[in-house]
Structure formats: structure tokens, C-alpha cells
Amino acid sequence: MWPAAILLALAAAAPASAAMVKDGSTCIVTPLSTTPAAVAARSIGAVAPTERDLDPADSPDGDSALWAAQDPRPLGRYPRAEPGSGRAAPVVARRVDDEDPVVAGPVPRQNRVDDTPQILSAFSQCGKNGVIILREGTYYIRQVMDTTSLSNVSIEIYGTLVWSADNLSYWRQKSFSVTYAGRQTAWRIGGRDIAMRGFGKAVFDGNGQAWIDLARGQGNLDGRPISLTVWQGTNVFIDGITWRMAQFWHTFIAHSQNVTMTNLDMNTFSTSGQSSVNTDGTNTWNSKDITISNWTVKCGDDCIAVKGNSSNVHISNVVCRESGAMTVGSVGSNSNQPDYVENVVFENITAIHSSNAAWIKTYPGRGYVRNITFRNIRFEDVNQPIYVTSCIYSYQNCDSSRLAITDVRWENITGTSRYNVAAGIHCSSAAPCDGFHFSGIDIKPKNGGTAKVLCSNIKNQASSGLTCTGPCPGSHPQQLSGNV
Ligand SMILES: *[C@@H]1O[C@H](CO)[C@@H](O)[C@H](O)[C@H]1NC(C)=O
Ligand SMILES: *[C@@H]1O[C@H](CO)[C@@H](O)[C@H](O)[C@H]1NC(C)=O
Ligand SMILES: *[C@@H]1O[C@H](CO)[C@@H](O)[C@H](O)[C@H]1NC(C)=O
Ligand SMILES: *[C@@H]1O[C@H](CO)[C@@H](O)[C@H](O)[C@H]1NC(C)=O
Ligand SMILES: *[C@@H]1O[C@H](CO)[C@@H](O)[C@H](O)[C@H]1NC(C)=O
Ligand SMILES: *[C@@H]1O[C@H](CO)[C@@H](O)[C@H](O)[C@H]1NC(C)=O
Ligand SMILES: *[C@@H]1O[C@H](CO)[C@@H](O)[C@H](O)[C@H]1NC(C)=O
Ligand SMILES: *[C@@H]1O[C@H](CO)[C@@H](O)[C@H](O)[C@H]1NC(C)=O
Numbered sequence: 420m421w422p423a424a425i426l427l428a429l430a431a432a433a434p435a436s437a438a439m440v441k442d443g444s445t446c447i448v449t450p451l452s453t454t455p456a457a458v459a460a461r462s463i464g465a466v467a468p469t470e471r472d473l474d475p476a477d478s479p480d481g482d483s484a485l486w487a488a489q490d491p492r493p494l495g496r497y498p499r500a501e502p503g504s505g506r507a508a509p510v511v512a513r514r515v516d517d518e519d520p521v522v523a524g525p526v527p528r529q530n531r532v533d534d535t536p537q538i539l540s541a542f543s544q545c546g547k548n549g550v551i552i553l554r555e556g557t558y559y560i561r562q563v564m565d566t567t568s569l570s571n572v573s574i575e576i577y578g579t580l581v582w583s584a585d586n587l588s589y590w591r592q593k594s595f596s597v598t599y600a601g602r603q604t605a606w607r608i609g610g611r612d613i614a615m616r617g618f619g620k621a622v623f624d625g626n627g628q629a630w631i632d633l634a635r636g637q638g639n640l641d642g643r644p645i646s647l648t649v650w651q652g653t654n655v656f657i658d659g660i661t662w663r664m665a666q667f668w669h670t671f672i673a674h675s676q677n678v679t680m681t682n683l684d685m686n687t688f689s690t691s692g693q694s695s696v697n698t699d700g701t702n703t704w705n706s707k708d709i710t711i712s713n714w715t716v717k718c719g720d721d722c723i724a725v726k727g728n729s730s731n732v733h734i735s736n737v738v739c740r741e742s743g744a745m746t747v748g749s750v751g752s753n754s755n756q757p758d759y760v761e762n763v764v765f766e767n768i769t770a771i772h773s774s775n776a777a778w779i780k781t782y783p784g785r786g787y788v789r790n791i792t793f794r795n796i797r798f799e800d801v802n803q804p805i806y807v808t809s810c811i812y813s814y815q816n817c818d819s820s821r822l823a824i825t826d827v828r829w830e831n832i833t834g835t836s837r838y839n840v841a842a843g844i845h846c847s848s849a850a851p852c853d854g855f856h857f858s859g860i861d862i863k864p865k866n867g868g869t870a871k872v873l874c875s876n877i878k879n880q881a882s883s884g885l886t887c888t889g890p891c892p893g894s895h896p897q898q899l900s901g902n903v
Pocket of ligand 1: 681682712713736
């Protein structure tokens, strides 16, 4: 039994990288919090809302309902290690042993455990022709990580990484730009021949509830960081990682080629009154040759979104809850820059209680979306399963868009719609949709009756296999609030 005061002194004195050991080309990292020195320091997840360094301008009334327990239940249908895998970081003080609970008095910020330096040290010493192992336990991440010049590295993660939430201003100021739409990220990985494996044991906990409550429904709060970005990566393999309460989008794939991401489990969903908007599973952008397979995602926004300049993207075996499921877009947001998306397959997808299921959203911009397949999409209680728009969000200038959407197949699309609309498709009259093909479409309103199919400006409508029951105006919204 260690008196708390001694432990605190040790924690302050311990060199940051004490737990990283290099053995040949292998760097092994052990969480500082499992060393005696750190036991006295509280979990950073336990920092009281009043202690968080929130920017008062963003959180005018210092809402004391900020902290709410997250949902720790693993949702995955894929075999995963129990029980550590899906577990949230502890939000109570750790105990040294059964008789000796540590008194969780306030720990000065500078004494709180930070595992970032030793992790970054492992990346710099073993990130080329090496192996990086993060052993089991909880790692406290208090700093941004930029690990973008990796080559031939195997990253093996067995522990839980918890991103701090006691200084959100820090993340907003220091997170790295990913250029897209002014967004930022807390961790960039890039380089060549990178494998990052979590074995169903790695958990990335972004303390997302704090971000959701700070953003208060504002979609793109400046500086709110994407959890993990694959940035200028070639031959990247990411497998077996569980996310709980990501800060913003769970992942982003940008300026990358040949990226495979499999067996991922993501769950970020608000338990306060605030919405979990922009907690997308992933977005691809300026990237090609992407494979996404075996994901389970519960989030408050798009499950998988294929954005501008993405090609050869294959997505399969994904279960999405509460999300936007499978989407191409948004693309064409910058009228000065064309956006090109082609050769995308979404197959064997399940969507539960989502906004849409198989859809395409563009701004009235330039470029094209072509050769897209949605196949074997099954869903329950989806607001508007099939949706195409040329003027997402504004619903203005819909017919001036020159961003053509062509050669799109919807095959074997079955399930229940929330209201009496199976499909709403509005293409721009300046660049009508063409080469649309529908087969095996069986969509029934969950409360009975028949579903409407609304469409406008599909050039090959007669041969598309879809019987339209009425026109779809540009103003037709992405989400309905009742029968139309
Ligand atoms: C997807 O999950 C299934 C079932 O667990 C497994 O058999 C298969 O190997 C996984 N596929 C990939 C690409 O990891
Ligand atoms: C890749 O790194 C491993 C060590 O992890 C090394 O054994 C192997 O030789 C490296 N491959 C190349 C092509 O350098
Ligand atoms: C929060 O982070 C900012 C930016 O790094 C820093 O200037 C500030 O001192 C931090 N606040 C606290 C209380 O640590
Ligand atoms: C793509 O990346 C994988 C690793 O995920 C690698 O095994 C494969 O060789 C790469 N393909 C090409 C064409 O380089
Ligand atoms: C997409 O690629 C084209 C051609 O390479 C380029 O001109 C355009 O700027 C890119 N668009 C975006 C949004 O990056
Ligand atoms: C359409 O995309 C699929 C899947 O990526 C690809 O196999 C096929 O070659 C593409 N077709 C054309 C005409 O590019
Ligand atoms: C998708 O499901 C079909 C039908 O069950 C199966 O034949 C096909 O192999 C699956 N595709 C993938 C990529 O898992
Ligand atoms: C249609 O999709 C379902 C999954 O939603 C799959 O089980 C079934 O095999 C598919 N049918 C065909 C003909 O591929």
C-alpha cells in the first residue's frame, strides 16, 4: 500500500517514456497508469464537467449535465474478445487493492498521466521496418499525434486509448488540418506498408460526449477532431479496433491508396439531449483502392460516406444503426473544383433505424458520380431508403448542377421505410441522371400500405426498371417527417 502523497510525487517525477522498451526493431509500450507511480492519478475520463476547460463562448451556460455515462455494450456481431474489448474507460478512481481505495482528490493538470510521449517515441524509434506493440491497459492520450512517415511497420494494439476531455481548447487549437472542409484530426497516420491491428481488443475512446455537448448540434464545430485519419498512406491495413464515443468522425481516409479496413466496431451515440451529428463511421476523399469490410457502426451521421475524388471503393458486410448508412457524398461543395467519384460497390449492408439506406448527395457543383452499385441492402425502419439529390442541404439551384450522376445500379434493396416513400430522386435538369438500373426493389412502409417512388430527370427512366409514381421536386428533403 502506497500513501497517495508518495504516489503523486512519483507520478510527477517519472520520466515520460519510462514504460517504452525497445528490443531490436520492436518497441513495446506499457501504460504509465499501470505503474505504481500513476495509480494515484485519476482517470482523465473522470474529470468533472466544471473542471473542463471549455471555451465559455461555445458553452454559454456551463451545462452541468455534460457528463453522461456512455454505452459500453459491444454491438459487434463478429467474434470479439470478452470482456475487455468493448468496455469503456473507467470513470471512477482506480483502486490499489480491495481494501485501499485511492482518494480521488483533485490532481493538478500537469500531474495527470499522459502516455502520448512514450507512444510517439515508439513510433519514431520503430516506425520504419519495425514493430510497435501497445500492451494491455489504459493509455491516456493528452496530445495530438502525427505519425505520417511510417514504412513497413506493424502496429499491434491490445489496450484502450482514451483521449482527454479536460482541455477541449487544446484539441481545437492543436489538431492537424485535413484540409477537407476545414476539418481537423487528433491522429494522422501515413506512409507506406502499414498494418495496425487491434485483435478485437484495442478500444479507442474519444470522450465524445464532451464534444457532442460542446458542439450543441452544430455540425462542424471548428477544431473538433476526427479520431483517426489515414493521411497520404499507401498499402494500409487496419483491423479489429473498437471505437467508443469518438470525438467527431471515427475515421477519415484522405490522399491515400490501397487502404483496407476490416472488422471495426464503432459506437458513438449521445446520451445527453444533444445530437451526435457528424460522428460518421468513415469518409473517403482523394483516395483510391479502398476496401471496407465487416464493420458494425452506430453513430449519429453517415455510416460510410464516399466523398470527392474517390475511386475503386468496395464496401461490404457493414451493419449500420441510427446512421445515414451508405452514401456517395456530399460532393461538389466547392464550385471552383470538380469532384469525381467512380467505381464504387456497396454490398451486403444492413441498416437499422437510419435516415437513408442507399443514396447519393451532391451540391450543385461540377464533376461526376458514375459506376456505383448498391447491392443486397437490407433495412428496417429507414426514413427514406433510396434518395438522390443534386442540391443537398440548401435545396436551391438543384437544376443548375452540372455534376452528372450516371451508371448507378440498385439491386436487391429490401426492407421497411418509416413513411410512405421508398425513393426520392431529383436529378438536375442541366445534367440529367442516366444509366440508372433498379432490380429486386422491395420496400414496404412499416405501418402498411404501398410506398411511393418519386423521380425527376432520369434520362433513361423508361428502361430503368423503376416505376415512378410521381415527380420529385428539388425541394424534396433528405428526411421526411411524415407521409407525403
Ligand atoms: C468478416 O467476418 C467473418 C465472420 O466473423 C469472418 O469469417 C471473415 O473472415 C471476416 N472478413 C474479413 C475480411 O476479415
Ligand atoms: C520490414 O520490417 C521487418 C521488421 O519488422 C523486417 O524484418 C523486414 O526485413 C522489413 N522488410 C523490408 C522489405 O525491409
Ligand atoms: C489548454 O490547452 C491550451 C492550448 O494548448 C493551453 O494554452 C492551456 O494552457 C491549456 N489549459 C490548461 C488549463 O491546461
Ligand atoms: C495493398 O495493401 C496490402 C496491405 O493491406 C498489401 O498486402 C498489398 O500487397 C497491397 N497491394 C498492392 C497492389 O500493393
Ligand atoms: C479532384 O481532382 C481534380 C483532378 O485531379 C482536381 O482538379 C480537384 O481539385 C479535386 N477536387 C477536390 C475537391 O480535391
Ligand atoms: C465499375 O466499377 C466496378 C467495381 O469497381 C469495376 O469492376 C468495373 O470495371 C467498373 N466499370 C467500368 C466501366 O469502369
Ligand atoms: C454478399 O452476399 C452474397 C449473397 O449472400 C454473397 O454471394 C457474396 O459473396 C457476398 N459478398 C461479399 C463481398 O461478402
Ligand atoms: C438479397 O440480399 C439479401 C441480404 O439482404 C441476401 O440474403 C440475398 O441472398 C440476396 N439475394 C440475391 C438474389 O442475391
